[in-house]
Every structure is written in C-alpha cells, then in structure tokens.
Amino acid sequence: MFYVCLLFFQGYNRCCLVGHDWGGTIAWLFAIHYPEMVTKLIVLNCPHPSVFTDYTLRHPSQLLKSSHFFFFQLPCFPELMLSINDFKALKSLFTSRSTGIGRKGRWLTAEDLEAYLYAVSQPGALTGALNYYRNVFRWETDSQQYTVDMFCAKYFFFTKGQNWPISDYTEEIILCY
Numbered sequence: 001m002f003y004v005c006l007l008f009f010q011g012y013n014r015c016c017l018v019g020h021d022w023g024g025t026i027a028w029l030f031a032i033h034y035p036e037m038v039t040k041l042i043v044l045n046c047p048h049p050s051v052f053t054d055y056t057l058r059h060p061s062q063l064l065k066s067s068h069f070f071f072f073q074l075p076c077f078p079e080l081m082l083s084i085n086d087f088k089a090l091k092s093l094f095t096s097r098s099t100g101i102g103r104k105g106r107w108l109t110a111e112d113l114e115a116y117l118y119a120v121s122q123p124g125a126l127t128g129a130l131n132y133y134r135n136v137f138r139w140e141t142d143s144q145q146y147t148v149d150m151f152c153a154k155y156f157f158f159t160k161g162q163n164w165p166i167s168d169y170t171e172e173i174i175l176c177y
Helices: 002-009 022-033 049-058 060-065 067-071 077-095 110-121 125-138
Strands: 015-020 038-044 155-157 174-176
Touching: 015 022, 022 038, 022 049, 022 125, 049 060, 060 067, 067 125, 077 110, 077 125, 110 125
Parallel strands: 015 038, 155 174
Antiparallel strands: none
C-alpha cells in the first residue's frame, strides 16, 4: 500500500514500473495486486513469483540458495547477526568473490564500502533494509493466482543455463543473454 500512496502523492494514478533483482519481486507483486495502476512492467533479473515458486519446489537447491529470505523473516536476530563485530558479515557479503559487488575486477573501493557500512549503521537503517525482504510475504490477496492480465514484460536477461518457464505467465517474451 505504501507504493500506492507514494504514486498518488506524486500526483499520478498509473505508472511504468521498473524493478531489478529484489526490486523486481516487489514490482511483480505490485503489478499483480494493482494491475490498473501499471501501464508497463519491466523486470530485470527476477522471475515471475509463480515461476520462482514452481521452480523452487522442484529444485530444492534453489530453496537453499534463497534461504536468506526466510532468515530475514525473524525479528531482530538478522539485525544482530549482520551488525555484530563491526558489521563483519556485511563486509564479507560486499567484498567476497562469490557475493561481492564488483564486475570484471572492479570491486568496491574502501571508500565505497565505508559509505555502505555508514548508511546501514544509522539507527533503523538495517531494519529498514531487511523489511524490504520481510514485506514480500505480507501481501494481502484473496487469490493465489499470480498472473497479471496485461502485457507485463518484454525483456528478460538471464545467465546462460537458467531455465525459467516465464512464458507460461506472461505474453510476448524476449530472452536476452
């Protein structure tokens, strides 16, 4: 409902909605619950919620890869674990070769890392960031149907080898690698 209020506050009643990664999940859910407010939906690096659910149920390894979603549902404990030892866990997430932010040898600078850590160390900031994950399971709906009765997305960018059956849930798909 926050996004609906934000849209109206800005003087709009419809939008072209773009989401990437976790923001893509929120964009999908917004379009599912408020399709009359979304003229176009562009989602990058995030499968349709039904596709993700179906795939995860058939591939338990994906459930393990997504286990942080469930960990973040706990109250207070994730904040404690991520902030202890001067945010050591976050430093590792930001800088490790497997999960770090970087591309082709361009990793975070010490200044970039310090800026991120400063931001999340502010009172309530880490909880706000984690609430982004927590709220995805709290959408109120009277239907389990997760298809959007409109043209949702045209371009999906995937890593070669991924096999998300997205065309079962949307129209006019172009896959880009």
